[in-house]
Every structure is written in structure tokens, then in C-alpha cells.
Amino acid sequence: MSNPYINVELRRLVAHRADYICEYCLVSEVNRSSGCQVDHIISVKHGGSTTADNLCYACIFCNLQKGSDLGSINWQTGELVRFFNPRRDFWGEHFQLIDAVFNQSQILAK
């Protein structure tokens, strides 16, 4: 089992690579009061490694929703669906914005 500890250099690499936005919801860490954190895409308990190719930058909301899970059951089809992997998948093939509201005050607050 890989050591789950993520050293400072690796944390900086992952944050910089993601341009300081959550790789799941694409919200910038400056727009999250709780910021973002480095997430194991495949958790250590499921055999994931603490290496750059298995780490992503995630806001607390996404990280808590995902937890250590690898996927979920589609309640409509009963099919097991694996979660989005920012290292392997394209965001636009997994998600879409519907009725998104852009709040200009967030930009003015920078």
C-alpha cells in the first residue's frame, strides 16, 4: 500500500498544474472559502499511489462528495459508473453546464 502522505513539493505541483481550480467542478480556489486540497483520484485504500498521475486538485465539496469511492450506481439504470478521472478523461465528455449563473461580484472581489 502506498503512503498517503503528500509532500509539499507534490502538493505545489498538483495545484500549479490545475491552475488552482478544482479539477472536478472547475471552480477556482479563490471562489471557495475553504479553498482546495490535493485528492487521491484512486484512494490509497483501493490501491492508488501518491504520485502526480493519481493526484488532482479538488475543492472541499467535490472531495467530500467523492470520498474514497471509485464510482457510483446510476439510480435510473442500476449501472455502476466510475467517477471522472482528471488524468484520463475530458471534462466536457463527463459534465455540462446547465443554467449556469456567472456572478460578476466574484470577479470584482479579486
Ligand SMILES: [Zn+2]
Ligand atoms: Zn469542486
